Structures are given as structure tokens and as C-alpha cells.
Amino acid sequence: MTARLPERPGEVIDRSSSLPFRWNGGDYTGMAGDTIVSALAASGVRVLSRSFKYRRPRGVMTADFNDPNCLFQVGDEPNVRAAHRLLEPGMDTSSQTSWPSLRFDAKAATQALSPFLGPGFYYKTFMRPRFLWPVYQRVLRTFAAGGKPSPQPGHSSPDKRYAHPDVLVAGGGPAGMMAAISAAERGARVMLVDEQHETGGYLRWSDSDGRLALADLRTRLAAADVEVLTDSVVFGRYDHNWVGVMQRSHPQGERLIKARAGVLVVAPGLIERPLAFEGNDLPGVVLSGAARRLLNLYAVRPGTRAVVLSANAEGAAAAADLADAGVEIAAFVDARAGETVVRAKGRTGVRSVELTGGKTVEADLLVTATGWTAPTALLNMAGVVPTFDPESSRFVPGEMPDDVMATGGIVGDGSVADLLSHAAAVGQEAARRSGHKAVHKAAAIPAAAALAPPSKEPVELPTLEPEPHPPLFIGSTSGFIDFSEDVTTKDITAAADEGYRSLELAKRYTTATMGPTQGKLEVINAGVAHAIATGRAIAGMGTTTWRPPYAPVSLGALAGRMLEPVRHSPLQPYHERVGAQPIVAGQWIRPNHYGDPAAEVTAVRSSVGVIDVSPLGKIELRGRDVPKLLELVYTNKWSKLAVGSVRYGIMCAEDGVVMDDGVTARFAEDRYMMTTTSSGAAGVYDWLEEWLATAHPDWDVRLTAMTDAYASMNVAGPESRALLERLVEGIELDAESFPHMHVRTGTVAGVADCFLWRLGFTGELSFEVHVPAGYGLHVWEALLEQGADLGAVPFGLEAQRIMRLEKGHFIVGQDTDGLTRAHSTGLSTLINSDKPDFSGKQELEWSEADSGTMLVALQPEDPAVVPPEASQVLSGNTLVGRITSSRMSPTLGRSICLAQLTQDHAAPGTVVTVHLPDRTRVRARVMEHHAHFDPEGSRLRG
Amino acid sequence: MLLIDCPYCGPRNGSEFAWQGVPSPRPDPASTTPLEWRRYLYEEDNLAGWVEERWKHRSGCRAYLIIERHTATNEIRAVRLLGGTPL
Secondary structure, rough: OEEOOOOOOOOOEEEEEEEEEEEOOEEEEEEEEOOOHHHHOOOOOOEEOOOOOOEEEEEEOOOOOOOOEEEEEEEOEEEEEEEOOEEEOEEEEEEEOOOOOOOOEHHHHHHHHHHHHOOOOOHOOOOHHHHHHHHHHHHHHHOOOOOOOOOOOOOOOOOOEEEEEOOEEEEHHHHHHHHHHHHHOOOOOEEEEEEOOOHHHHHHOOOOHHHHHHHHHHHHHHOOOEEEOOOOOEEEEEHHHEEEEEEEEEEOEEEEEEEEEOEEEEOOOOOEEOOOOOOOOOOOOEEEEHHHEEOOOOOOOOOOEEEEEEOOOHHHHHHHHHHHOOOEEEEEHHHHHOOOOOEOOOOOHHHHHHEOOOOOEOOOEEEEEEEEEEOOOOHOOOOOOOOEEEOEEEEEEOOOOOEEEEEEHHOOOHHHHHHHHHHHHHHHHHHHHOOOHHHHHHOOOHHHHHHHOOOOOOOOOOOOOOOOOOOEOOOOOOEEEEOOOOOEEHHHHHHOOOOOOOOOHHHHHHOOHHHHHHOOHHHHHHHHHHHHHHHHHHHOOOOOOOOOOOOOOOOOHHHHHOOOOOOOOHHHHHHHHOOOOEEEEOOOOEEOOOOOOHHHHHHHHHEEEEOOOOOEEEEEEEEEOHHHHHHHHHHHOOOOOOOOOOEEEEEOOOOOEEEEEEEEEEEEEEEEEEEEEEOOHHHHHHHHHHHHHOOOOOOOEEEEEEEHHHEEEEEEEHHHHHHHOOOOOOOOOOOOOOOOOOEEEEEEOOEEEEEEEEOOOOOEEEEEEEEHHHHHHHHHHHHHOHHHHHHHEOOOOOHHHHHHOOOOOOOOOOOOOOOOOHHHHHHHOOOOOOOOOOOOOOHHHOOOOOEEEEEEEEEOOOOOOOOOOOOOOOOOOOOEEEEEEEEEOOOOOOEEEEEEEEHOOOOOOOOEEEOOOOOOOOEEEEEOOOOOOOOOOHOOOO | OOOEEEEEOEEHHHOOOOEEEOOOOOOOOHHHHHHHHHHHHHHOOOOOEEEEEEOOOOOOOOOOOOOOOOOOOOEEEEEEEEOOOOO
């Protein structure tokens, strides 16, 4: 049975088109311009879904984005607003909440149980016995609303855009359009955002005068320089007019626009409010706006015989449109004359309507026009406190901040001309308030020079008052208040009786306003029902807090594409060429190994290896007062560091916790180079800047970040000197001329301005070579080429980690944590309490006697067992610490660890138990030195 | 998101700036007590109202700024360089 009418004057469908689609397994056709639901309605489908809790049959109710009964699965996309989404040929759609079929929903049996399914039913019923909860959960899940998301990850990679409009208008009805036109004509850059597929708001489905006004507005809007975004929504207003816009039908899918608006003009119009009465959710009970949208946009007849309940002009207009389309008006119920609807009757749709006085009218359509909800969400987010106006039975805006204005139905009622004159003034004033930015445009665009300049004086706004409206919220019978959550008047009353006297608590208890409609249809009725149930005046009822997002936005669109920076060393081409195994280290991608880390260790210990340490943080410090800064940030003594020397130091925060470590070299009297850990570089740079800026602005110290300026490589192993002698010019490398912990500058492989220092993490004789970044690859390749006969190999992070563990060197953040004070690292000799001040000094003094835990070297008694890092360490059954690092040592042929143990278990020789993940245990002994290998450091100093 | 009018860079998104809180004077390290020092380290007045906070334009010019901000409304009425260094 088709419900499609002959051509209607304002229709948006293309009658020459025929779009086949599927719904619940059946074949249907619609037209271009149809929404999924208008196409189904045109095909005579009345029952579109089953309700959330009682599985009641539901049909079209609002016929727009907010329709609670029109959430469909479309392909692999769940929860599609099918009364908004435009039909596309070949769409595979289905209702989401029915089983086994929409016609016969087995769970509709819950309706018979409804007296027992009041608010809090789930909390009260499924609590006990607790062990049955997994069973309950499995069954209850099948009742949950919602479609099936695609199991495939990453359908698209949504874009983001930043915009800086002078004026952003939220809402593209007549007032929004006019405000946008008027602001643009005063030279402002304007963005107009509307949720529908076309501009025009309610004029789209209104009468011929309305259509004429709309045509005129569209002409002016097209001529004005306004960016118009349809099928888009302003979902949030944040601090300083940071406005979130979701563009739904961007060619690449959803697109998030982050707009910084000079002035936000809020013009969302009004949302029609249903009335609560028995049967108000039956298919065939529709709001007047829905009837007019179906009739005038999609040429769909919503019924054949109608009862119209009307409290305003829109109800009368709907009745006229229905009559015009050949729908018989069985009764026109004038709410302003005190008449109303008591209940609607029927099983899968309206069959008859009972009116006040007991009269029952046969009808398959009940149209209600009982008032409006002002969608004040964006105003609330801007800190405005709307107040309830009992005269007009809706909320009106309160005092507004300067950068937010409102116009249109949210402010007041009137003829189209009244709305437009208010909106025009608001647009002018918004252009004026957005200020200087608008002037730039006028100067830059010749065409804009013809525009009127922004007004200098504040623009006077004409009054726009809300019209009186009868207070129609709750009928004399109990009906649905929240259609998405199946909450009735009775449920709200029951919650109030159970003691939920706060609306916010009653809301959460009954879940009213918590479903997909998020209060847009039900918030006022819920508030009124609760006010009545708690004996309060309607005028004083609370309202809920509107929070962003105003409309649903997909997480993928918020996340957008991956924009984390990835850093590579200048030697990356080599690592890639030889197929090094990469590892992610913070932002850096580094070679973990080149095939066999244990063999790399053996090569370094027996001949020579080269590691890429370019990510090492490097900061150049220049100036007279550098030693003072070093004294302040390091725990040890720095003022006597000689030119040409390098020193190791630990940095603590002001609470004495280790924050970073590294070496600093003195190149010249007033020139130093500091190194930091790879991941700590940015933090240390901030830390130095902070001391200089906040405590010692008078000091002569300048900092330069040099990490990316140098490629750094450590040449380590007994043959490292022999290798470098072949490449270095201008530096004597023998132990006497270039001792351990010294720095020299010179030429390496023909590259000038390199600096070398003698130190390393591996415990071998080693030289760290820092090469101007652009020549790094050349020097690296030269080292490997020239060292081929010496057995030179590249080694990666893993080999270095093994060797540093063999030597007992800790890694900040791995072997220390947010509670590890400097004394706990076992390096108390590096804490110089004679200095008058350094960061962390006070806390370190106070905690010197007991620093909590100690870092110790630990060896399992079974040398083959490598306890995983973070394994618990026990003494008896008492937890005394944890393993922080562990490896199999290829050099010693046994497992080695570093561990944090409580002070009373940290003495050398103490035997503790390590608890392993497989629940077995291994005994381990605390070692005398942190270094498992060469504790005297003789290899290093050779 | 806040919009902060940096004296060097002009109005920029708040995400470029690092918040450092209301600066409290560092106690004299020579004579401080644990109680006084830990108050300095950990305690904030957390006023609802106008505060003078220190911020850093970390992803911009790296200047240290003193910003007068209302903590309840996020209104910013003054931004100046730390120490009042003239531009």
C-alpha cells in the first residue's frame, strides 16, 4: 500500500528516480531525497522498531534526527538515525531491537510483566546470588538496544579542520540564515552550521508564504560570503568560544571542525515536545512537525483518518496540511479550549483515540502540537543559566556572555518578519563584537570594500518575546516520557516515592533522559512529572545539565588520524638497509638489534662494536654562569670541572626523586655540552629554562637544543682505539693524552667539528663520537668499513642494555620510579651535601638515613633462570621489592638482575626469594657491587 | 580550549601552553623545615576566583608568562611576561 501523495509544492524528492533498498530482508524502493524512514513510510510501513525495555511496537514520531524510534542498522554501521539519513540505492537496512522478527517480538512478553519492571528493577533483581551475575549478564545483553558495530578496525581515517570564523551561527533556520547574512554583509567571516540537509529550518515544511520567504533567504545567503555547512552539527561550546562542529557528510566521512569563533550565535529553533498519555508511543501518534515534514518534504501521507490535538498555530497548520493531502480530520481537539486526549488505543498502531469526556474517535493517526522544548544546550555550555518561563511553558535564555548571542525561536516567537528583524540585528551586533578581524577582511577583498562596515556603537536588538502557551506536559493517564528508555510517568512517580527527591538522582535511577535522545524530547516532561510527584511547583523545577556533545559524534571522528611525531636518527638509512630489528623508544624508532644481540655483546667485549646513540639528548650551555646552573640541577660538584673534562651527574626534582642522569662536558671556559637520557631531553630542557626564567633571570646562561644537530655513535670494545686511530685527525687517542672522562674535538673520517668523549655505557674502552648530523651516515659507514678487519660490528639497544646491566648501570625510569630518591640508587657519593643548595638537597638530607628502597644487583642461585622484569621479591612471605632489570648475560653465562629492595634486605649476601609468573620461586643473592662484570672498571680505563 | 594572547605570538590555543600554577616562593633552603618545604612542593590554595598563574608558551616562543585567570569562568584579563621584561 503506497502512502506517497501526488506532487507537493515544497517536496524534496526526485520523482524521476527509483532507489531500491532492503529493510529487514525485504525489498523496497524510495526516491532520491527520501530519508530511509520516509521511503519506508511511503511504502506503507508503520512499525519501524521495538522499544528498548518492553519491546512495544514503535513508528515514526518526530521524523527527524531526534526520532527515538528510528535507529537502524545500515550495512555495518549501527545506530543510524534513519529518519535523517538520506536513502542511497542498495542500502541494506534493518531495525535493531527485535527478535526473532519485528512483527513478532518474543520479548514483548515483558510488557505483561511491566508492573514488576519499574525503576531500579535490574539493580534490585540481579544482585543476588552474585555468582549468577555472568549468566544474568549474558541474557540481559540480548535485551540491550543498539546495533552491531563492524568487527573490522579502521574503516576510514577521518580528517580534522581548524576554522577561525568571526561569527559562527549554530542553526540554519530563518533566524540563523538572517543572522549569518547580516553579519557577512558587515564584513565578518561567517560559518553557518545546520543539522538538516538543507537550510531553512521550519520554513522548509511550512506554507507557501514560508516557502517564498525561504527562497528569498537562500538567494541572499548564496550572495553573501558565508560558509554554509549542512548535515553538520555544533556539538559543543568550550572555553573562549572553542566550538566543536561535526560535519557528517564530508566526502571523507565525518570531519571534525575545531572552530575558534569570535562570536557564537545560537539559533537552534525549538524542538517539539510530546505529551505524556497512555498509548502516546503507538505507531500513528506523531508530533505536528513530523506530520508536516512527511507531508510537505516527502509527500507521504502519515495516515488516513486523523485526530489533531492542538495548542498552537502549528497544530492548526498541520490539520490544514492533512486535510489538503486528503486525510480525513476525525476530530480537532483544541487544547487552548481545555480539551485534550486521554489515551490512544490499539495494538500495533492507533485504532482509536479517547478524548476528554469519554468520547472515543476511530482514527489511525493522532497528531499532537502541545508545545516546545528550547534546546539551550549551547547556552548552558557557555555558562548561561536559562530560566523556566511558566507563561510560555518553556525555558528562555538568561544573561549571556559577550561572545555568545541567541536569536530565533530559542529567544521568542513571532512572524517570520519578526524573527528576521531580530536576527538581522543580532548578526550586525555579532559582526561588531567580533571586532578587528572583520576589518581585515574588508581591507583584503576588493568586493568586501563595498560592504557596510561593522557598526561602532552597540546595535539595539528588537524585542522578541515568547508567546504564552498552555502548560501541557503530563496527561491524565500514565504515558511514556522517555521513548528511548521506556520510562513512563508512573516510573518517575515511583522513583520520587522511593525517595529520589532530587531530579538528578531520579533521572539516573529511572534512566529518563539517558537514552539516545539525551533529553531533547523528554527533559521537560521528566522534570514536570518529578515536580508533580514531589509536590513542587512546575515553575521551580530543576533542569538537567546539558553537557557536550549536543548530538552523537563518532569516536573515530574525534580521534582523527594518527599525528604523533616519529623520530629517526640520521643513520636510519643504514639500519633499514641492513634490516635492523626496530624498537619504539618514546618518539624514536631505534635499532634493537641486527640479528643476534648476544653475538653483538660478545663482539664488543672481544673486539669492537658501534652503536647509534643519536637520540641521546644534547643541550649546549654557554655563558659565564653555567657552573652555577650545573651546581643547582645536579647533585654533585661542578664548579671545578676542568676544560676538556666530562663528568657524570644525577638530577633530582625538588622532592629528591631522580629525574634524569647524564654527562656534561666543558669545551671551553664558558661553553658546555650536557647530555640527557633520550626520553628525558625535552623535560630537562624545560627544567633548565625554568630555573633560569623563574629563579635566576640575572644569570648569563644560554641554552641551545642540539639533539638533532649531531649524529652520535659509541665506538666500544678493546679495539675501539685502534679503529679510531685510522679515522681521527688532530686528536691523540692514547690513554695519557685522552684519558677516561675527557672530551676532545677534531676531525673524524674527514668530517671537521666532531667531538669525542671517552666514556660509555658498556664498560669497555669506548669513545662516543658526535658528528654534525648531515655527515653522520658517512662517518658511521667509514667506521664499519675501516673496522672490518678488526671485527667491527654494529650493535643495537638490546646488546647495550645487556652490557649496561652486566656493569650495573641503572636506567632512570626503568630501575628507578617516581619514588626513587637519589640515595636509593646507591650513588650517595654523587650527592654533595656541602653545596649550599641544589634541587632535591633538602629532601635528600632528611631521607639520607632511610631512603625507603635500595637499588641492588641480584643473582639468582639457578643461573639459568631469568626472572621477568617486575617480578616480586619476597623474604619468607613478605614482599620486599621487585626486579627492575634482568637479562641472561652472554659474558658471564648466567642470569643477572637489578632490583629495588627494602633497606633491610639490601645488604650484600642477603638471600631473598623471587616469585616467578609460573608460581615457582627461585632464590637469589644480593651482590656486593652493582656491576656483575669488571667491578673495578679496568677495561673501561684501559 | 583556552585562547591565550601571548605577548610575543598573539592569540594561540591553550594546548600550546604549559600550566605551572600559582607560583609560591621557594623557602630559604638553608633554614627550611620539612613542613614548610612540603607545603611549597605539594600544596595549592585552589582558589575559585582571580589568580595570577605562571604559564609557559611551551610549544611556541617558550616565554614564561604571568596570566590573570578566573578559575571559575576561565576568563583571562591579563597576560604579561614573567618579571615584566619589556618586549
